[in-house]
Amino acid sequence: MPRGKSIAFARIRAEVIRLVALIPPGKFTTYGSIAIHMNVIARHVATVLSRLTEEESASLPWHRVVSADARLSPNMDATLSRKQRRLLKAEDLRIDKDGYIQDAETHFHVVGVRRNIRWSEAGE
Numbered sequence: 227m228p229r230g231k232s233i234a235f236a237r238i239r240a241e242v243i244r245l246v247a248l249i250p251p252g253k254f255t256t257y258g259s260i261a262i263h264m265n266v267i268a269r270h271v272a273t274v275l276s277r278l279t280e281e282e283s284a285s286l287p288w289h290r291v292v293s294a295d296a297r298l299s300p301n302m303d304a305t306l307s308r309k310q311r312r313l314l315k316a317e318d319l320r321i322d323k324d325g326y327i328q329d330a331e332t333h334f335h336v337v338g339v340r341r342n343i344r345w346s347e348a349g350e
Contacts, residue, residue, distance in 0.1 A: 238266060242274040243282065245337055249290040252317045253335035254327060258294045263337040268294070289313040290335070298325035 245260050257268040257275075264271075275288050289310040293299055298310055298321065311321055320328040327333060 238264065238270055239274050242271050243286060246275070246286055246288060246291060249287055249335050251287075252319065253333050254290045254292055254296070254314070254319065254330075255335040255337055256292055256294050256296070259337045260291065262340050265340055265343045287313075292327065296327040296330035296334070298327075300325065 241264055242260060245263065249255055257271040260271045261268040271291070275291060278286060278288060298307055298314075302310070307325075311325070314321060314327070319333055322328060
């Protein structure tokens with residue numbers, strides 16, 4: 227993923243933020259679901275979310291995005307992981323001791339089908 231301020235990265239970042247903002251309370255989705263919809267890799271989505279500004283983090287429901295197996299990321303900073311768990315529980319999602327969301331099918335938010343997007347700066 228580009229580290230600079232490329233046009234492609236800016237477009238990907240904006241779309242990740244837009245899609246995360248659409249996840250309703252009491253629902254969750256995965257990095258992979260967003261990535262498939264956007265025609266990128268899940269790591270792109272995770273990178274965008276890990277680099278949110280304080281203001282974005284405060285206003286965006288980033289806590290509703292989890293790993294492919296409906297599990298809170300075991301690699302996340304412990305403080306953020308506790309915050310994510312607390313926020314999801316406040317939305318009536320049950321999470322087991324290992325970090326898996328229970329009754330995941332009921333709470334899963336479908337982002338949408340894969341779109342044929344080219345994110346390159348050349349517009350190819």
